[in-house]
Amino acid sequence: MSVHCFTPAGTGFGYRDGVLCAEEVPLPQIAAAYGTPCYVYSRAALEAAYAGYVSALAGRNALICYAVKANSNLAILNLFARLGGGFDIVSGGELARVLTAGGDAAKVVFSGVGKSPDEMRAALAAGILCFNVESASELATLNDVAGSMGKRAPVSLRVNPDVDPKTHPYIATGLRSTKFGIPFEEALPLYRRARDLPHIDIHGIDCHIGSQLLDPAPAAEAAARLLGLVDALAGEGIALSHIDVGGGMGIRYRDEAAPAASEYLAPLLGVLAGRRERLLFEPGRSLVGNAGLLLARVAVLKHGAEKNFAVVDAAMNDLARPALYEAWHDIVTVEVSPGGAAAKPYEVVGPVCESGDFLGHDRPLAVDEGDLLAILSAGAYGMAMSSNYNSRPRAAEVVVDGGRVHLVRERERIEQLFAGERVLP
Numbered sequence: 001m002s003v004h005c006f007t008p009a010g011t012g013f014g015y016r017d018g019v020l021c022a023e024e025v026p027l028p029q030i031a032a033a034y035g036t037p038c039y040v041y042s043r044a045a046l047e048a049a050y051a052g053y054v055s056a057l058a059g060r061n062a063l064i065c066y067a068v069k070a071n072s073n074l075a076i077l078n079l080f081a082r083l084g085g086g087f088d089i090v091s092g093g094e095l096a097r098v099l100t101a102g103g104d105a106a107k108v109v110f111s112g113v114g115k116s117p118d119e120m121r122a123a124l125a126a127g128i129l130c131f132n133v134e135s136a137s138e139l140a141t142l143n144d145v146a147g148s149m150g151k152r153a154p155v156s157l158r159v160n161p162d163v164d165p166k167t168h169p170y171i172a173t174g175l176r177s178t179k180f181g182i183p184f185e186e187a188l189p190l191y192r193r194a195r196d197l198p199h200i201d202i203h204g205i206d207c208h209i210g211s212q213l214l215d216p217a218p219a220a221e222a223a224a225r226l227l228g229l230v231d232a233l234a235g236e237g238i239a240l241s242h243i244d245v246g247g248g249m250g251i252r253y254r255d256e257a258a259p260a261a262s263e264y265l266a267p268l269l270g271v272l273a274g275r276r277e278r279l280l281f282e283p284g285r286s287l288v289g290n291a292g293l294l295l296a297r298v299a300v301l302k303h304g305a306e307k308n309f310a311v312v313d314a315a316m317n318d319l320a321r322p323a324l325y326e327a328w329h330d331i332v333t334v335e336v337s338p339g340g341a342a343a344k345p346y347e348v349v350g351p352v353c354e355s356g357d358f359l360g361h362d363r364p365l366a367v368d369e370g371d372l373l374a375i376l377s378a379g380a381y382g383m384a385m386s387s388n389y390n391s392r393p394r395a396a397e398v399v400v401d402g403g404r405v406h407l408v409r410e411r412e413r414i415e416q417l418f419a420g421e422r423v424l425p
């Protein structure tokens with residue numbers, strides 16, 4: 001069996017003596033101790049991904065604001081906080097997670113098209129770095145909320161640069177047709193209005209054009225469009241202190257030529273060369289995606305006339321990406337089948353009652369019932385998008401650090417599923 005190294009730095013996961021390991025720990029050991037399905041993250045891979053950004057940004061006045069939505073486990077947030085990272089949040093819940101995990105509020109940017117007044121209040125009370133404002137209505141509400149607290153709200157306007165990021169339509173956000181950001185031509189008038197609001201401080205400009213971007217050109221093009229605005233604003237006496245270029249760098253799921261952070265950022269940094277503004281980045285997937293896998297066990301094999309099914313104990317509620325986007329995740333056996341089962345093409349599916357509940361189609365696998373499978377590159381938008389559909393408790397999460405395994409989220413218990421529910425009197 002070939003040796004897999006799933007992260008650019010070669011850290012994380014690989015086979016040793018025919019058994020897939022997370023760093024130094026064989027995955028069967030984790031399955032035995034914590035059960036399946038279980039998300040397994042590699043600390044070294046997380047740190048290597050972060051280090052890739054740090055070295056790409058060396059010498060620049062830059063802040064990495066990890067996009068919490070990609071994976072919001074407190075252990076992961078704490079790890080990035082300890083490395084000096086900031087955070088990109090999109091809800092009061094994410095703010096609470098960041099603060100609980102020891103994140104620095106002064107390094108938090110708050111994105112999202114529908115921030116509630118309560119969320120604004122919480123973020124103002126915490127003293128975040130900046131609100132990435134996405135509409136005129138939000139700006140007015142934020143001004144009122146800040147005024148009611150006797151504060152001034154630091155803002156960036158999230159500008160929609162109308163560039164095609166060339167990614168899946170569900171995760172493209174920088175085109176004019178999406179709900180995100182302020183249309184390019186409306187930005188200047190809105191900045192003027194912001195300048196005149198008593199409880200608003202203009203700090204920066206922001207954009208985020210999409211996710212799983214493999215070509216660095218659209219991000220550089222978006223940055224160039226932003227710079228045109230930044231300079232026009234300066235001409236009107238509105239000086240910005242930072243430029244936030246969002247997240248979006250893609251990773252390798254299958255055979256994509258995923259760029260290293262240094263390659264992806266080079267054209268963008270070229271466009272931004274010599275600028276005095278601080279640069280903000282909001283990477284999510286590229287920091288955690290390849291640093292995690294979903295460990296599952298084959299429950300049932302069904303061999304049919306047309307298709308073979310491997311029913312595993314993980315499902316679309318644990319990892320929604322295949323069902324939602326037809327996303328492709330590599331699925332590998334954890335151990336070379338001891339009984340020497342021959343490889344057959346399998347539909348790898350979960351127990352959820354939907355035909356769309358699949359993790360992979362037509363995968364050649366040599367498996368028996370009871371074998372362990374690993375669904376790779378599941379660290380981003382995996383656990384974070386999980387649900388309790390079919391009343392399935394959420395998976396456990398562990399972080400492996402060298403030879404040690406840390407349980408960072410317990411498997412959900414059945415009672416927790418309906419703890420907040422009441423029957424009618």
Ligand code: LLP
Pocket residue numbers: 067070088111112171173208210211212213246247248249282283284285286321380381
């Ligand atoms: N900043 C903003 C404002 C965002 O909306 C996002 C992601 C990011 C940063 C981080 O982008 P990243 O570096 O992870 O590409 N659930 C989808 C991805 C949705 C991305 C949403 N926004 C998936 O599983 O592919």
